[in-house]
Amino acid sequence: MKPNIIVFPGSNCDRDVYIAIKNITGHSPKMVWHKDTSLENANLIVLPGGFSHGDYLRSGSIASRAPIMKEVIKKAKNGTPVIGICNGFQILTECGLLPGALMRNNKMQFICKYTHLVSNYDNTWINKKQLGKVIFLPVAHHDGNYYADDNTIERLIKDNRIAYQYCTSAGIIEQSSNINGSTNNIAGIISDKENVLGMMPHPERAINTKLGGEDGINFFKNVFEKLG
Amino acid sequence: MTTVEQAIELGLSKDEYQQTIEYMNRIPNLTELGIFSAMWSEHCSYKSSRKWLKTLPTEAPWVIQGPGENAGIIDIGNGLAAVFKMESHNHPSFIEPYQGAATGVGGIMRDVFTMGARPIANLNCLRFGSPSHHKTKHLLSGVVAGIGGYGNCMGVPTIGGECTFDKGYNGNILVNAMTVGIVKKDKIFYAKAGSPGSPVVYVGAKTGRDGIHGASMASAAFDSDSDSKRPTVQVGDPFTEKLLLEACLELMETDCIIGIQDMGAAGLTSSSVEMAAKDNNGIEINIDKIPVRETKMTPFEIMLSESQERMLMVLKPGSENKAEEIFKKWELDFSVIGEITDTKNIVLKENNNIVANIPLEPLANGLIYERTYEKNIITKKVNIPNNNSNWLESLKLLISNHDLCSRRWIWEQYDHMVMGDTIGMPGSESGIVRIHGNQDQALAITTDCTPRYCEANAKLGGMQAVAECYRNLCSVGALPLAITDCLNFGNPENSIVMGQIVSAIEGISSACKVLSMPVVAGNVSLYNETEGKSIPPTPQIGAVGLINDTKKQLLNIIRKNNNQDILIIGQTTGHLECSIYAREIEKIENGQPPNVDLDKELSHGKFILNLADKELISICKDISDGGLAIALAEICIMSNLGCYIKKPKEINVNEWLYGEDQGRYIIISESNNTETIINEANKNNISITVIGKVEENSFIVEHNNSKQEISIDKLSNLRNNWFNNYFEK
Numbered sequence: 004m005k006p007n008i009i010v011f012p013g014s015n016c017d018r019d020v021y022i023a024i025k026n027i028t029g030h031s032p033k034m035v036w037h038k039d040t041s042l043e044n045a046n047l048i049v050l051p052g053g054f055s056h057g058d059y060l061r062s063g064s065i066a067s068r069a070p071i072m073k074e075v076i077k078k079a080k081n082g083t084p085v086i087g088i089c090n091g092f093q094i095l096t097e098c099g100l101l102p103g104a105l106m107r108n109n110k111m112q113f114i115c116k117y118t119h120l121v122s123n124y125d126n127t128w129i130n131k132k133q134l135g136k137v138i139f140l141p142v143a144h145h146d147g148n149y150y151a152d153d154n155t156i157e158r159l160i161k162d163n164r165i166a167y168q169y170c171t172s173a174g175i176i177e178q179s180s181n182i183n184g185s186t187n188n189i190a191g192i193i194s195d196k197e198n199v200l201g202m203m204p205h206p207e208r209a210i211n212t213k214l215g216g217e218d219g220i221n222f223f224k225n226v227f228e229k230l231g
Numbered sequence: 232m233t234t235v236e237q238a239i240e241l242g243l244s245k246d247e248y249q250q251t252i253e254y255m256n257r258i259p260n261l262t263e264l265g266i267f268s269a270m271w272s273e274h275c276s277y278k279s280s281r282k283w284l285k286t287l288p289t290e291a292p293w294v295i296q297g298p299g300e301n302a303g304i305i306d307i308g309n310g311l312a313a314v315f316k317m318e319s320h321n322h323p324s325f326i327e328p329y330q331g332a333a334t335g336v337g338g339i340m341r342d343v344f345t346m347g348a349r350p351i352a353n354l355n356c357l358r359f360g361s362p363s364h365h366k367t368k369h370l371l372s373g374v375v376a377g378i379g380g381y382g383n384c385m386g387v388p389t390i391g392g393e394c395t396f397d398k399g400y401n402g403n404i405l406v407n408a409m410t411v412g413i414v415k416k417d418k419i420f421y422a423k424a425g426s427p428g429s430p431v432v433y434v435g436a437k438t439g440r441d442g443i444h445g446a447s448m449a450s451a452a453f454d455s456d457s458d459s460k461r462p463t464v465q466v467g468d469p470f471t472e473k474l475l476l477e478a479c480l481e482l483m484e485t486d487c488i489i490g491i492q493d494m495g496a497a498g499l500t501s502s503s504v505e506m507a508a509k510d511n512n513g514i515e516i517n518i519d520k521i522p523v524r525e526t527k528m529t530p531f532e533i534m535l536s537e538s539q540e541r542m543l544m545v546l547k548p549g550s551e552n553k554a555e556e557i558f559k560k561w562e563l564d565f566s567v568i569g570e571i572t573d574t575k576n577i578v579l580k581e582n583n584n585i586v587a588n589i590p591l592e593p594l595a596n597g598l599i600y601e602r603t604y605e606k607n608i609i610t611k612k613v614n615i616p617n618n619n620s621n622w623l624e625s626l627k628l629l630i631s632n633h634d635l636c637s638r639r640w641i642w643e644q645y646d647h648m649v650m651g652d653t654i655g656m657p658g659s660e661s662g663i664v665r666i667h668g669n670q671d672q673a674l675a676i677t678t679d680c681t682p683r684y685c686e687a688n689a690k691l692g693g694m695q696a697v698a699e700c701y702r703n704l705c706s707v708g709a710l711p712l713a714i715t716d717c718l719n720f721g722n723p724e725n726s727i728v729m730g731q732i733v734s735a736i737e738g739i740s741s742a743c744k745v746l747s748m749p750v751v752a753g754n755v756s757l758y759n760e761t762e763g764k765s766i767p768p769t770p771q772i773g774a775v776g777l778i779n780d781t782k783k784q785l786l787n788i789i790r791k792n793n794n795q796d797i798l799i800i801g802q803t804t805g806h807l808e809c810s811i812y813a814r815e816i817e818k819i820e821n822g823q824p825p826n827v828d829l830d831k832e833l834s835h836g837k838f839i840l841n842l843a844d845k846e847l848i849s850i851c852k853d854i855s856d857g858g859l860a861i862a863l864a865e866i867c868i869m870s871n872l873g874c875y876i877k878k879p880k881e882i883n884v885n886e887w888l889y890g891e892d893q894g895r896y897i898i899i900s901e902s903n904n905t906e907t908i909i910n911e912a913n914k915n916n917i918s919i920t921v922i923g924k925v926e927e928n929s930f931i932v933e934h935n936n937s938k939q940e941i942s943i944d945k946l947s948n949l950r951n952n953w954f955n956n957y958f959e960k
Binding site for chain 1: 376379380383384385386468469470471473474561562642643644645646647648649650651652653654656781
């Protein structure tokens with residue numbers, strides 16, 4: 004297993020996700036600079052959080068045109084698993100690997116806090132044992148308000164492609180737990196072939212109770228088990 | 232040729248203008264006069280305060296670098312050092328809150344990484360005017376967004392600070408930002424110039440017309456048209472700073488750099504003067520080589536611009552190409568703009584013509600003034616009625632008061648978790664970050680100052696600010712090591728304000744000596760006045776401590792409710808003068824602040840650390856604003872558990888609950904440890920009282936054989952909603 008983490012100018016969770024993967028799975032990811040053009044042995048690609056290119060123009064839009072992204076898109080289309088976390092999710096919607104867009108939070112403020120999330124659909128990224136179980140992961144974003152048109156949302160639901168939804172501590176998906184105004188409380192989605200996951204929450208930050216939670220450990224364990 | 236009128240417009244006095252002529256042996260031109268006025272501004276030269284700053288204790292075996300550099304440095308063991316400083320950005324933040332606060336954060340981070348350290352934590356201390364003042368909402372939301380906008384993008388967690396409101400800041404808010412970084416002890420960089428012939432290099436963002444002469448703005452009082460000063464506020468670009476950080480740290484891994492200095496206040500002027508003067512050299516700068524983003528900029532504008540995200544470096548001759556490659560990778564400007572000379576002058580050339588030529592010595596040495604001062608008049612003792620009010624009604628009012636309520640609305644706008652080492656969240660006594668790569672050790676960082684105490688008695692206030700920082704660190708189980716100060720006062724030409732400065736420094740000094748926390752860095756912000764009215768004296772303190780074993784970190788959250796005793800360390804006499812209770816419930820704002828007994832502070836702090844080390848306690852909180860009731864209510868709310876406490880006979884209930892006696896901590900102990908703890912306290916001659924037990928879900932107080940209670944849910948709602956309500960109104 005050779006995970007590759009793409010580093011853009013302005014990425015700032017690249018080190019955090021490197022450490023989470025290394026500590027939890029023992030694999031040492033390769034850090035790939037955005038101007039590189041090859042991802043030879045990558046069998047997992049991670050687009051980390053941060054403020055690539057300062058979020059200028061739109062979050063993720065300049066990064067989505069980086070030289071390395073041609074290769075990321077090619078690999079993704081050939082089935083290589085790709086995770087985009089936070090700014091990585093924004094890059095994935097900007098480059099078209101995932102549908103929809105991440106707009107400014109509805110309260111127009113940056114939000115950094117632990118949130119309850121639930122996953123109701125069976126897919127590559129979620130352990131069956133975790134279906135319907137409430138997990139606790141932090142978010143930290145200014146532009147996490149997921150939007151897609153009605154047809155897209157309908158398809159996402161029909162194809163079981165909603166990975167995570169913001170919910171109450173009891174697992175109820177309702178407006179009061181919608182921290183940023185996302186359509187249908189969506190916090191993460193997967194691509195039609197299931198191999199691309201975009202999510203606003205940061206599993207790499209929840210890897211120790213001292214840090215506030217450890218549900219991120221299961222996330223990475225599960226991903227690496229599933230992907231072999 | 233210049234005139235005395237031009238000099239006055241640039242902020243120099245008539246006499247100071249005369250001195251420039253004497254140093255130059257001729258009348259300075261406009262560029263030269265601009266350079267003098269920036270270097271001799273209060274902001275750059277500390278001309279009113281330097282005499283008194285010299286009296287602060289700055290040494291200890293663990294101090295690597297005291298005041299005088301970009302930031303202070305202390306040894307934290309294992310070959311590592313902590314680099315930190317606090318700085319004000321008050322004037323710009325009042326004029327343009329978002330950019331003012333953002334560039335304040337950017338500036339202090341540069342001060343830290345210019346020394347080779349990676350920033351690992353930010354904190355900020357905010358003082359706003361009255362919540363009902365028409366500007367406060369705009370300033371508060373703008374400042375918080377600006378701090379978040381910069382720090383979040385940089386990927387450095389903002390882990391703590393303070394925010395209070397007082398009408399004394401209506402016309403002049405305070406925004407003080409602190410950054411802490413970590414560096415390898417053998418990889419520290421300083422602002423020095425090496426030997427003549429070394430190339431001087433400019434890196435980072437281009438120079439524009441923003442912030443021209445900001446240091447002088449920061450050294451003048453506001454009048455009614457302060458809004459017209461908006462063009463002197465700098466504009467921040469945190470993305471460029473993030474690139475600059477990574478590029479600088481990458482270059483610092485090589486051996487190319489002789490010296491490095493960030494361009495902060497007074498931009499290229501102060502950075503070039505300070506670096507060249509340090510090794511008694513001269514410097515020559517070719518103005519044509521400076522990357523600019525606007526056309527037709529004059530040497531005056533270029534030298535006095537405070538455009539952000541720029542650094543000046545002196546490189547080892549021959550290493551220019553290697554360095555340039557790194558900056559090109561990060562898409563930053565890199566330009567060799569001159570060289571170090573042996574002339575002892577700063578010489579600026581444009582189109583091969585000399586446009587300025589000034590001896591460095593008077594610029595670097597600045598001026599020192601002996602301002603006249605009147606020692607702070609100690610106000611008389613005031614009697615605070617203690618029987619007018621019901622304790623429970625008071626608790627409801629106080630916990631939902633703007634100075635005591637939860638600040639979650641603020642810190643949730645800051646990324647406080649990035650970098651993956653935050654183990655002490657904002658909202659606690661101290662923010663705590665692990666030392667990266669070492670799960671056992673962590674730095675605890677805190678800030679404090681109680682302006683209402685300082686206003687009543689500046690010396691006691693200065694002392695109290697240091698003592699409370701000390702307590703904040705002990706209460707999380709950290710050994711206090713050192714402080715940075717950030718002294719915010721009004722106009723030093725007013726002898727009463729100058730008296731406040733002198734007294735506060737005296738207080739800080741005495742507390743630092745007793746508590747073994749030397750001052751390793753500092754900043755002074757004067758002329759915080761609008762239309763003749765000065766702010767309350769605010770000697771802000773930032774402090775750093777070390778947790779050697781994170782397993783022994785003390786928390787303020789209780790995890791269970793059976794067999795948990797609540798104890799108070801330190802004596803409660805019930806001092807209500809100058810308390811928030813007196814201000815809010817009895818509407819009395821004058822009187823004497825509580826006394827600070829430094830020897831007791833020291834012994835109580837040591838006692839807490841000793842209990843933590845022996846693992847006799849795991850939960851602790853210091854008692855400060857709002858007294859015992861507020862501190863205990865906060866623990867209960869955070870833990871979602873209640874308490875049952877019983878008032879001792881000899882004290883009035885309001886004095887007991889809301890008195891602000893210093894040197895006190897709440898500790899929670901397992902019942903089977905309580906006796907051991909009491910014995911330890913008695914052995915060490917430390918006052919200790921068991922006041923009650925942890926309960927399931929209500930805050931219950933028994934006194935005079937009656938019992939009153941309030942549910943934690945209710946308390947929690949009262950505490951958590953002030954900011955949301957404020958902004959919804």
